[in-house]
Amino acid sequence: MPTSGRLRWFIFIGLAPSVALFLLFVIAPMIWSVYYGFYDWSGIGDSRFIKLDNYKEVFDDPVFWKALKNNLIVVAASVFGQVPIALILALVLRKTSLFQRIVRGAIFMPMVLSSVVIGMIWQYMYHPQVGILNFALDWLQLGNLKRQWLGDPDIAMYSLTVPIVWNYIGLYLLLFMAALSNTPAEVDDAAKIDGASGARKLFAVTLPMIWGTIQVAVILCIAGSLKAFDLVFVMTGGGPAHGTELLATYMYNNTFNIYRFGYGSAISTVTIIISFMFIIISQLLLRRDQRQF
Amino acid sequence: MKKILMLTLLLVIVIGAVTACGSNNKSGSETGTNTATASNTSNASEAPAEKVKLSFWHTWTGDDNLTKAYLKLIDQFQEDHPNITLDIQAMPQDAYKTRLKTAAAANEMPDVFLAWAGAMTKELVAGKAVRPLNDLLDSKPEWKNSFLANSFNDFTVDNQIYGIPTELTPTSLVYYNKSFFDQYGVKVPQTWDELKQAVEIFKKNNVIPIALGDKGSWLAQSCILSALADRVTGTEWFLNAAAQNGAKFTDPEFVKSLTYLQELAKIGAFQDGFISIDNVGQEQLYNQGKAAMFIEGAWAVTNLVTQSPKDILDATHVTILPAIPGGKGKANSTSGVVGAGPAISSNMDEAKKAAAYELVYALSGPEAQKMSVENNKLVSYKVDVPADKVSPLFAEVNQLVGTLEFSPVYDAALTSAGTDAVNNGLQELLLGGDPQKIAEKIQAAVAKSLGK
Numbered sequence: 001m002p003t004s005g006r007l008r009w010f011i012f013i014g015l016a017p018s019v020a021l022f023l024l025f026v027i028a029p030m031i032w033s034v035y036y037g038f039y040d041w042s043g044i045g046d047s048r049f050i051k052l053d054n055y056k057e058v059f060d061d062p063v064f065w066k067a068l069k070n071n072l073i074v075v076a077a078s079v080f081g082q083v084p085i086a087l088i089l090a091l092v093l094r095k096t097s098l099f100q101r102i103v104r105g106a107i108f109m110p111m112v113l114s115s116v117v118i119g120m121i122w123q124y125m126y127h128p129q130v131g132i133l134n135f136a137l138d139w140l141q142l143g144n145l146k147r148q149w150l151g152d153p154d155i156a157m158y159s160l161t162v163p164i165v166w167n168y169i170g171l172y173l174l175l176f177m178a179a180l181s182n183t184p185a186e187v188d189d190a191a192k193i194d195g196a197s198g199a200r201k202l203f204a205v206t207l208p209m210i211w212g213t214i215q216v217a218v219i220l221c222i223a224g225s226l227k228a229f230d231l232v233f234v235m236t237g238g239g240p241a242h243g244t245e246l247l248a249t250y251m252y253n254n255t256f257n258i259y260r261f262g263y264g265s266a267i268s269t270v271t272i273i274i275s276f277m278f279i280i281i282s283q284l285l286l287r288r289d290q291r292q293f
Numbered sequence: 294m295k296k297i298l299m300l301t302l303l304l305v306i307v308i309g310a311v312t313a314c315g316s317n318n319k320s321g322s323e324t325g326t327n328t329a330t331a332s333n334t335s336n337a338s339e340a341p342a343e344k345v346k347l348s349f350w351h352t353w354t355g356d357d358n359l360t361k362a363y364l365k366l367i368d369q370f371q372e373d374h375p376n377i378t379l380d381i382q383a384m385p386q387d388a389y390k391t392r393l394k395t396a397a398a399a400n401e402m403p404d405v406f407l408a409w410a411g412a413m414t415k416e417l418v419a420g421k422a423v424r425p426l427n428d429l430l431d432s433k434p435e436w437k438n439s440f441l442a443n444s445f446n447d448f449t450v451d452n453q454i455y456g457i458p459t460e461l462t463p464t465s466l467v468y469y470n471k472s473f474f475d476q477y478g479v480k481v482p483q484t485w486d487e488l489k490q491a492v493e494i495f496k497k498n499n500v501i502p503i504a505l506g507d508k509g510s511w512l513a514q515s516c517i518l519s520a521l522a523d524r525v526t527g528t529e530w531f532l533n534a535a536a537q538n539g540a541k542f543t544d545p546e547f548v549k550s551l552t553y554l555q556e557l558a559k560i561g562a563f564q565d566g567f568i569s570i571d572n573v574g575q576e577q578l579y580n581q582g583k584a585a586m587f588i589e590g591a592w593a594v595t596n597l598v599t600q601s602p603k604d605i606l607d608a609t610h611v612t613i614l615p616a617i618p619g620g621k622g623k624a625n626s627t628s629g630v631v632g633a634g635p636a637i638s639s640n641m642d643e644a645k646k647a648a649a650y651e652l653v654y655a656l657s658g659p660e661a662q663k664m665s666v667e668n669n670k671l672v673s674y675k676v677d678v679p680a681d682k683v684s685p686l687f688a689e690v691n692q693l694v695g696t697l698e699f700s701p702v703y704d705a706a707l708t709s710a711g712t713d714a715v716n717n718g719l720q721e722l723l724l725g726g727d728p729q730k731i732a733e734k735i736q737a738a739v740a741k742s743l744g745k
Contacts, residue, residue, distance in 0.1 A: 258709040
């Protein structure tokens, strides 16, 4: 009994610093931002209590809904782009030949680059005059497919999802490879003895074995996409004419460009609530899926 | 039990160290090397009785000659004033503006800083973060009277002057490559129709008529619309609309000026993809000899002088946007602001204030103004341009500016939210949006931000 009491104390003390930091730097600002959301405040000077006006405005603001829609595009592109591609790559690149190692390195490379660098690289690729993409289309005699990739509000958001997906595949590849190498060899052997191979083995054995990791990956994906900011900020800044505005960039622009700290806070609060909802829904969906296997 | 006690103690120390480090780091980086050198020099010379420590934030971080001249000026100031220790922080402009806002919000303003005329000054005054400089100006009448007319307008709130202009920035000048105009026999446009004809001819000959880079979204507003709309609406209407005082952005004259701007885009005056490149991109197109004109503020002169190939630089001349038939504004004018200037915090004692005044005068006095002009920077102060010290293009701009009247720039006169609405609205407009609807959005944003 004394041992477990001591252990409990030790756990408590060991956790205390990180819990304190978490409370101070994550939870407290969150509560502050909910609080500021009730005020009309320009960042300097007096603030004015305006009850729910900011929150009402958020729901009436067409740009907010557009930003949410754009965010959903990013979520969809990430969940249905990053996760499956990373999974397929992980299955293909399981062996450790030199070629596969090089490919793995290449896929992982964007992870170690700063988002600003990636943004600049893709900005040049999409450049209407000197961009390699339009050059390539010309060269392939597909000149009529040339677009102003980041300048046309109708397609700019989709153009932006490509670098976002490309950027983070490496992370999920790493997750899946770790999960695959953690599946016990006995299961493989058992499957072999039972005569399962190919697609059947993949769907009946391998995928269920790493389902937990896939679940985690999807949640990371959704959470990451909802707070996406850096690449879009670098490449378009939310423009043209709010065409690629995300919740985070819209919040940033409101807070730091036009100094509506209160309204920016209200947007963050609503974003937090939306993010929670998405995570909960995705959790529920994936849990049901698991039972089918 | 002892062990646990020790462990707790250790943890407390570690956490203490971590948090202490955090705050130490902050002040450490703020103080930086500048303080060290400043205090060194002050130690070296005879130290007067009272020492004053001033914090000073500025944006001279570049590598150009004017920046270097300013830094030298500051060094000189420190040498001349051994009793004043400067705690300097230099930041690039965008970061600086955000940082200053944050400092104002936290009531931690530096003692002396650069403030921008117009919206920023108004916001700082509203936040009671700046202190008027009237008594400093009044104590040196010769200095005060050498500023050009209207110089202090954008630094003035309720008859109090909160900043001293150190630069004059016309935001809308048309830079053109004369060799293209000669080659295709085009007249430098004086009227709207001539501009349209010029666009037509250049397009036919595969020359970009006007290079445009509106990715940052401010360019079309600050460099084109501010001057263009003033031609149509007149200055008085704009100031009234900006204050929502009997004029609205949905008024027909403003919608008409939007239509003029859109007309340029519709007839193909700008190259494809103007929304994916920024002002550097438009200068690049011009420097590559692909474009006949581009429209930007006076700051582009420096870029052209340092970056243009010689043949293009030699062929480059400057004019203003053409007159618009039936417009209410003056044709011989363009938009301009007095830019940034030193200001001081509202929160300081008398000794500090005296020291701050010294610094403000050093940064914006006659010597500093002359220094700016010699380094190719326009000032709103009477200075003769030494012909041998500046580039021909700068001399040409300086001469042109002397003949013009200046109208307000949209982003200096509008609220931040209003500017944002105009910026985004113009992107939409240039991509083919409906001028009437865009005007409605701008009107709504401006009215809301003014609480009307």
